[in-house]
Structure formats: structure tokens, C-alpha cells
Amino acid sequence: METVISIKPLLAVLVTLFVIPILISSSARPNVREAWIFIAGIIKLGLVFSMLPVILEGKQIALILFEIAPGAELAFRVDGLGMLFAIVAASLYIVTSVYSIGYMRGLDEHGQTRFVSFFALALSATIGVAFSANLLTLYLFYEILSLATYPLVTHHQDENSKISGRRYLVFILGTSIALVLPAMIYCYHVTGTLEFSTAGIFTGQLSRPAATVLLLMFLFGFAKAGIMPFHSWLPAAMVAPTPVSALLHAVAVVKVGVFSIVRVMTGIFGVGLLSAYNLGIMVMIIASVTILVGSCIALSQDELKRRLAFSTVSQLSYIVFGVALLSPQGLLGGVIHIVLHAFGKITLFFCAGAIFVATGKKYISQMSGLGKKMPFTFAAFFIGSLSVIGLPPTGGFYSKWNLILGTLEAQQTIFMVVLLISSFLNAFYFLPVVYNGFFGKSDDEGAESPVKIQEANLCLLIPLIITAVISIVLFFYPTIFINLVKVGLGIS
């Protein structure tokens, strides 16, 4: 594989880090502060895109920063997979920043400078995870992300957020120290390297039981992926302001967890070892349980953000599921779901936040008839729902399609049933929201009086329209992401 040495990955990570002092120093002038966020976000996205052509040609971009020990440097290596994730995170950061202005100012939140600063830090860490060349670097950025997100989750500084913050730390920081750290060091002890490679790093040093234990330690240790029973931090983290839930708990943080699992399965163990030891089935069973149980719990939630959170728990396991199929179609469907789910789910969260800012309503039972007042928001919600369920004409269709093909390819028909049941469940918990929104009767509305449109302010509305439109566009033009997956995983 041809490798290009470039400082761009480092710059892409650092841009949002270096902007933080500027943000703090301009805290008295919110408009200047917000302008700097956009400048940083656009530079970041520009840097990411400038690397895209090289990656699509099948090359990789590498940079070694610090040599910690042989085989375990702090180093970046951009490949198709990392590129795909970085594009999603960096582009949605800009959209979320617009949204965040509308949301935070709309609710007149306190501590806005602290909020945007830690947000920028979280983004740096996310891109760092995407571009990591080895497990050590990935772990470093993973931990930074955990810590940067804590003040965002506990932003309200009340009793409720304190409890959620504790749960967040126990699940996220606790599992990464207790499970991932020893597993990682054991891998290094056995092989002397932590560098990701498609063939895996083990050359026959692992027995089947040892491989099983290690894989489980990684699977549950990267608890950001929300695999049950380590999922309950995610609904708890919904106390955070909605921009955090939207970007971090539907895209950046949770996908970092899944991305880490994908990296470990494809880059540390390698597809060959996993299929030789037949470990894919075990992961698929764990993922299937999460998919189904997550969907069922989502059905019973009345608070919109919590319903979305359980839906996320369930959808994240699709990605793990796809990779565990260990077949080309399955890998493609799983990894591409990182992108497609991101755009669908962030739209849904944006809608939930817009409804809350405009009307103060958090519970689905209160939203009856609201679609007439907020037609754009509910239309976007509809599109987002379709994408998450996996129906055309939205991008989500594409990943579900490939996952189902993957189960057939791997001759795991039983698991196809899991996917189908889950899709039905998705439809059951999303579509009634939309239906009641448009056609239900609202409590406070007089029978005759014409309904006035009362959408949330433009800063909230434009982002959710953009992401909804992209969800549709991805149905027609998913090629670039498909190519990235193929380049990244070496499948033709």
C-alpha cells in the first residue's frame, strides 16, 4: 500500500484545539466567538476533504508524532474508514454549530463559552480517533473524548445532571480503564505491536479461549458503542443540551465507540482470525440482543429524546452486527451505516430540540397536532425516521439492504429475521410520532381557528432541513462513501 507522509491529519485534529483559547478570550462577545467556531470548523472540513482524493486513489496518509515504544507510536494513518468517519464528524460539526447558536441562545443557557470550548475539544478527539494509526493512539483520543464530554453532559449543573454524569463516567471511563487498557497491553505484550493492519496483528499466538476473552473485553470495554448491558449511560446522557445529544450522542461519541470496535475487529484481530475461530457468531448474538431489546425499550419511552437514545443503542449494534458477519457485503453495510445513520439520527435530534425550544414540549404524548404548527420540522422528522427505519428514498435503505444481503451471503438466515423484526419495531416507534403530529388533535387548539405556523428560529430550522435533505441525497449518491469503505477494508 502506498503511503504519503503529510502533516494534514495532525492539523485537522489540532484546528479545533487551538481555537479554544480564542473562544475563551472572546467570551464577552458571543458573535465573534461563534464566528471563530465556524472558521475553525470550515478549516477542519477543508483539511479533511483535501485528503480525500489521495485516499480514493487507494493510498494512505501517515504521520508519526512520538515514539512511545517500538510498535506503539503516537501516529496518524488516514485510510478509507477513518476518512469516512472524519467527513461525517467534521461536516456535521459545522451544521451542529449553527444549530447550537439557535438552541443555546434560544434558551438563554449559562456557561456558553465553556460549552463551545469543550465541544471543540470533543471534535478534535473524534477526528483523532478517526485518524489513529494504532490502538494506543486510538485509546488516547478515546479517553480525551470521554473527559471532554463530561462537562457537556453535566452542563446544567443540577442534581439530575450530576447523577447522569456519574453514570456516564462509570460506564465510559470505568470500562475503558478496566477492560480496554489491560486488553490492549496484553495484545502488545503478546505481539509487540498495536499497529492496525487488515491481516491482524496476531500470528498464531492466541488460543481460541484467549481470543474470545480479549474480543469480549474490547467489545464491552468500548462502552461508547452502547452494547448491552453497558448501554444505560446513553439514555442518562440525554440530560445534556440537545446539540450535545445530536452531535455527540448520535454521531461523534457513540460512533467513536463503534468505530473502535470495528478497528479492533478488522485491524487487530483481522477478519481471517475471527472467522477461523468462528467468533463472528458470538458478536452477532450479542449485537442482535442489543438490537431487539433496544428497539423494544424505545417503544415504551414517552420522552422523545429518550426514545431516540434507545433507538441509537439499537442502531449502533447494526454496525457491529454487520462487521461481525465477516463477509464483504456485511462489512460494507455495517460501516456505511456509520454515515447513513448519522445523518438520519442527527435530523431526529435536531427536530426534538427545535420542538423543545419552540414549544417547551419534551414528551411525545404532548406533541399531538404539532405538525400543523411546525410542518418543516415534522417533515424533516419523517425523513429522518425513514432513514433510520431503512426505507427508500433515504440513505438508510442502503445500509439495511446490504446488511440483509450480507446475512444471506454469510448464510445466517436467522439473523436476517432479527433485522426485519427490528425494522418493524423502528417503524412502530417513529411513525406514530409523525402521524399524530400531522393528523392528531392538539389539546390547546380551538376547532375552527386556522393554525398559525410557529416554527423554531432559523438557526434551528436550517440545520435540520440540511441534514434531512442530505439523508435523501445519500440515497441517490452514496458512491463516495461506498468507495471509501471498499478502499478502507480492501473489498472489491
Add this chain to the structure above:
Amino acid sequence: MDNYPVLIVVAPFMTALFAGLFIWIEERLSYPIVLTGLAVSVFSAVNVLLRVIASGTIQYNMAGWPPPIGIEYRIDLLNAMVLCLVSGVAFLNLIASYRSVQQEISDRTGAYYTVYNLFITGLLGVTITGDLFNLYVLIEITSLTSYAQVAMGDRDRGPLASLNYIFIGVIGASFYLLGVGYLYMFTGSLNMVDVAVIIKDSQGSSTVLVAFILCILGVWIKMALFPMHVWLPNAYSYSPVVFSRAVAPLMTKVMVYVMIRLMITVFGYDYLFQKLQISDAVVWVATIAVLAGGIMALAQKNLKKMLAYIIVCEIGYMVGGAWLGNRLGMTGAILHIMNDALMTFALFLGVGNMIYRQKSVDLTDLRGLFGKMPWTMGGFVLAALSIIGVPPTCGFFSKWYLLLGAFEKGAYHFAAALIISSLICAVLFFRVFEICFFEPMPHGHENLHSHGIIEEAPVSMLVVSGIVSFFLIFAGLYSGTIVNTIILPFLG
């Protein structure tokens, strides 16, 4: 042959004496005098380190008398590094101390500075000397000056803590002296290298065995290895903060250095690990020390005392690492000498800043501190993350080597203890952060005006905190370089 090696020790010693004289002439001048002494010491130590890296071990015969008759200073990579560390921390602490001393011990500033520099002289002497009896004398200088400084602290409890410290300290010193006596009896020499050569061929001798047991027990008592730690928490928490800032990072670490020096230079690997075969037992003791230190820290209600118990825990890391009996473990232990000194210094600097403003660091008095002292808390958080072992702070990297060493030895209990103590430290520190972040400011009449107003520590203290925070990251990122240029060449 220039005189840098001797300047390292003589400069602080002479300036201590001058500062003592100036108490009667012009007390205000004592501060610049001792500061100059330490500055010269830092400069010489760095110079010596660079020379040792470039051209190998330096031998310096005091007053030109060759060993074994005269006292020899023998500086290799290990003590060159520790010398830089001790003089650097001592110098920085003195800068930060100026305002604290004015506040805490304003009536005895000259006396304090004199004793402080004598204390540092002792530590530097212990580190630099190549003579076993000289080592004893210098340990006693260090101890006597510590007793004095502890007694200058809390008016009620300082003297009692000091008395306790004296009793146990004297026992430790007596053990060591007795051990040296046996060695002298057997070899007729006090020079470390000389003794090592003579006892190499007589490893079955029971005299050497008794000497070894007495020496190592003495050192363990002095370094507060659990269960010989009982003097430490009170001595460190009731002393004036200017002193605890220096003694906490330096004293125990220098004693760990002495242990490693005795292990490697005097008794030798063959004797310890082939002949005696006690390493398993010592690693078990270290394991218990790590866990016990952490658990006792959980029970504390005062920040300073909590940190003192964390030191007990960290001692277990280093003793365990050194006694694993492999290169990786020893690398981890030596790296941790440096990293732990930096982390502990950073934590106690934070405590010093808090005490300067708050007077008390009982956990309940720390409410709202993130808003009141953001810079101090920033440094404190970084140091805490380093203790927990979050990359890229330095604490992670020594833990990395220690864990690798434990895996190589198969000492899984020690590895488990390291992981569990990381989790305990996470609980400990996030409990503190929660109080600082969530609890509202106490509504006493004096605090009512200051609500939401930044009341930081003086600039001199903040600058030192900033420098040390920088080193926490710097030492972490360059730990590969440090290991390759200093520790591995030292271990040969």
C-alpha cells in the same frame, strides 16, 4: 575536571548557612539567597545530566581523596535524572513558596528558608553519593530537617505528627545504619562499587543476608511502604503547605531511588533474584500497598490527607515494578519516579493555591472552586488525570511499562492492582471535581459578595503550576525518548 557535580550539593548548602546568618542581619535577604543557591543547583544538575548522556558515568572524588578512603560522588544516568528532578522541583517550589511562606509562617521566614535548603541539600546528597555511610548521614540530614518543618505546620497537630515521624524515622535510619555496619564488617569498605565487588563472590554469607535485610527494611520504612506508612499521612498533611509541596514529590521518590540503587549497584540482580528469590513476596506486599493506599484514600475527608494516602498507593507501584525482576518492570519503576514526582508536585501545587485562598481543603470547603479558581483547577485536573493514568499525561506511560512488566512476569495480581487503583483514583478525583463543579458556593456572609468572581492564587504560584502542567504532558509525549536515552542505557 570541573566542579559541577559538587556544586549541585554545595550551592544549596552554603546558601542555607548564609540565609541562616541573615536572619539577624536582614531577614528579607534570606529568600533571594536560597533561591540563588537552588538556581545554581538546577543549572549544574542539568549540565551534569547532559554530560552523562554524552560521555557516560562521572566519578568525582571529594577533596581529591580516592575511594575507598575518600567519599566518592558517582553520577550515572539514573541519579543524574533524579538530581535534575529534585533540584528542579525544589527550585520551582521555592518560587511558589514566597507568598505562601509570608502567609503561613511569616514570623520565621529566615529560619524556614534555611531549613528548607538544608533539606534539599540532604536529598541531593543522598542522590549523588556513592558511599554507603555518607548516604546514611545525608538521609539523617533530610529527616531532621523534615521533622523541623513538619513541626512548623498546624499548631495543634503539627508537633505530634512530627514526633510520630521522628520515632519511626529514627527506627528506619537505625535499621539502615545497622545494615551498613554489617556490610562494613564483612567487606571493610563503604564505597558502593567497592562493596559490590567484594560481596559478589560470597553470596551465601549470612552476614550479607542480614545486612541486606536491615538496609532494605530501613529504606522501606523511610519510603513509607505499606504497612510501614503510618507516619506519612499525618506528617504530610499537618505540615505547612510549602513543605508538603516539596516533601510529597521528593522524599519518597528519593528513597525509592535509594532502594533501586541498593538493588542494582550494591547487591545486584543475581543476588536478589537468583539467590534470594523473595521477589514474589515483595510484589505481593506492593500489590497490597497499592490497594490499601487507594482504599484508605477513599475514607479521607480532607484533600491533603487523601493525596497523602495516594502517595502510599504510588509507592506500591514503584516497589512492585522494581521487584518484578524484569527490564520492563524496572523501566516502569524508574520512569514512575520521575512521573510521580511531577504529578504529586502538580497536585500539591494545586492544594497550595487552594489553601492560599480558602485556608482549608476539607472536601466540603471546595465548593464552586471551578468558577473561583479556574486556572488552579485546570492544573489540578490535569495532574489528577495523570494519576488516574489517562494519556497523554505522563502517568499513563509509566503504568504502561509497569503493566507490561507484570504481564511478562505473570504477576497478574499486581496488574489487577494497578488497574483497580486507577479506578479508585478516578473515583477519588471525580468525587472532588463533583464537589468543585456542582455544589453551589456556601452562602456565608463573607462569600456572598464573591459569588461568581474569580479569585485566583498569586501569579507566582500560577506560573509554577503552569510550568509543571506543561511538564506532565511533555514528559508523557517524550517518554519514549526518556526511556531510550536514560533508562535503557542505564539498565544496560
